[in-house]
Amino acid sequence: MTSSTPIPGQHLGGFTLGERIGEGGFAWVWSATDQAGKPLAIKLLKPKYSGDAGFLSRFEQESRMARELRHPNIVLVGEVGRVGERVFLTMEIHPSSLARELAGTAVPEERWVARIGRDVALGLDYAHTRGVVHRDIKPDNILLAADGRGVIADFGLARTVTGYVTATGKALTIGTPHYLSPEQAQGRPLDGRTDLYSLGISLYRAITGELPFRSRDWWELARMHVEAPPPSLRDKRPDLSRSLERIVLRCLAKHPDDRFESAAVLAAELEPLTRG
Numbered sequence: 001m002t003s004s005t006p007i008p009g010q011h012l013g014g015f016t017l018g019e020r021i022g023e024g025g026f027a028w029v030w031s032a033t034d035q036a037g038k039p040l041a042i043k044l045l046k047p048k049y050s051g052d053a054g055f056l057s058r059f060e061q062e063s064r065m066a067r068e069l070r071h072p073n074i075v076l077v078g079e080v081g082r083v084g085e086r087v088f089l090t091m092e093i094h095p096s097s098l099a100r101e102l103a104g105t106a107v108p109e110e111r112w113v114a115r116i117g118r119d120v121a122l123g124l125d126y127a128h129t130r131g132v133v134h135r136d137i138k139p140d141n142i143l144l145a146a147d148g149r150g151v152i153a154d155f156g157l158a159r160t161v162t163g164y165v166t167a168t169g170k171a172l173t174i175g176t177p178h179y180l181s182p183e184q185a186q187g188r189p190l191d192g193r194t195d196l197y198s199l200g201i202s203l204y205r206a207i208t209g210e211l212p213f214r215s216r217d218w219w220e221l222a223r224m225h226v227e228a229p230p231p232s233l234r235d236k237r238p239d240l241s242r243s244l245e246r247i248v249l250r251c252l253a254k255h256p257d258d259r260f261e262s263a264a265v266l267a268a269e270l271e272p273l274t275r276g
Contacts, residue, residue, distance in 0.1 A: 006086075008020075012042065015090070017042065018033065026045060026049050027043045027044055027157075028044045029043050030042045041090070041091050041092065042088050042089070042090055043091065044086065045086075045087045059087070059160045063089050065132065065155075065156055069126065069155055072151075073122050073152060074126065075091050075092055075154075077091045078091055094144060095145075097140060097141075097143045097144060098139035099138075099140045102205065102206055102209075107209070108207075110240060110273065111274050113207055117150075119149055121196075121199065124137075124199070134198075135184070135190065138201075138202055139205060140176075178213065179201045180221075182254050183256065185223075185225045186222075186226060196251050196260055199266075200248050200250075200251025200252040201252065203248050207240060208236040209236075213230070226254065227254075233248060233249070243272075247269050
């Protein structure tokens with residue numbers, strides 16, 4: 001019987017695990033190499049979910065959808081594989097993430113933040129025009145490529161969970177509470193503008209070093225997303241341009257109609273700020 005916890009050096013078909021580089025509620029993420037020595041990342045479902053036929057069916061369906069998203073600002077997804085009880089998804093690997101960069105002590109330059117925001121908006125626009133909403137944009141899911149591009153990871157996982165919860169009635173968290181849009185917090189229908197809100201929270205965190213809404217109580221946090229105005233960014237970072245503050249605050253509008261009409265419009269607004 002396969003051990004429930006993977007270990008470095010373990011083989012999965014033609015892949016060899018390196019080190020664990022991330023973990024979520026449903027899967028571990030490992031660095032790995034293929035038979036030719038090419039580096040990649042592997043998302044490895046935890047046994048509780050790889051053994052659940054309903055979850056697994058939706059995971060495979062959404063993974064096929066994610067494979068069709070081919071854009072410079074979206075992580076390239078490979079195949080779903082199985083080895084014994086192990087179920088995994090291969091994808092391209094990137095050296096860092098927005099979350100990892102923000103864990104450091106340096107304050108990021110405004111134009112760097114604007115560039116990452118623009119890159120993510122471009123990737124979102126590509127997905128949204130194909131009817132795909134991410135639903136869980138956050139710094140952990142914004143990877144940084146070796147050439148500095150912002151690249152979106154985990155397309156399909158939130159939709160997997162949403163469909164699974166709807167079908168089974170099981171209580172699983174959908175999205176990350178600090179980055180939930182008001183419509184997610186209220187259980188209302190979603191479109192691409194929900195991703196713009198979550199991107200706005202991510203940019204707010206990158207610019208100020210803080211989240212706009214903080215609470216240990218999920219319901220209080222949800223209420224703040226729905227009702228509380230976000231604190232001024234320039235109060236926390238006086239050197240910030242009014243243009244970038246305006247853009248982020250528009251992303252954080254409570255009603256989707258008051259945000260940017262599309263990710264393409266957001267990307268166009270951010271573009272001039274990438275040049276300083």
